[in-house]
Amino acid sequence: MNDYKKKMxxxxxxxxxxxxxxxxxxxxxxxxxxxxxxxxxxxxxxxKEVDIYLGITTDIEIVRKDMYIKELETKLKNYEMQINTFRNIVGTLGNIVGI
Structure with missing residues (x-):
């Protein structure tokens, strides 16, 4: 059976x-x-027609977009952790210097 018949x-x-x-x-x-x-x-x-009828989307562009969003969310969390680390360092240096 060829691929075409498998999809039908x-x-x-x-x-x-x-x-x-x-x-x-x-x-x-x-x-x-x-x-x-x-x-x-x-x-x-x-x-694909059945999936569309059922409201199931498997478009590769949607999957790529979701993966990109997850990647950006991960980067955002990393940046937030770095900012908090820098704030803690500045606080510690401020305590050492006596600010």
Whole structure:
């Protein structure tokens, strides 16, 4: 089985994944509310379309953005720790000098 067929679900598989009836799944396909391909008498639905219908986003750009945000949050915490360390050093030096 090639990669293309692995990404495609039958109506029955789609309905199970989406927790809807097969009849409703076919209705969604007929009405164009979810995109699919009709091969003969059977519909096939791309996994991405199912994820979109379910509200699941797996876009690589979203993942990269989330990773970048985590990286920035980590840097911010490090900078806050450095600032607190410098404040403590200044306080200690102030006590030594008698300020």
């Amino acid at each position: 679900l039958s109506v029955e598989e789609f309905s199970q994944k989406a927790n809807i009836t097969v009849t409703y799944a076919r209705q969604l396909l007929r009405e164009g509310k979810i995109r699919g391909i009709k091969l003969g008498k059977e519909w096939r639905v791309d996994n």
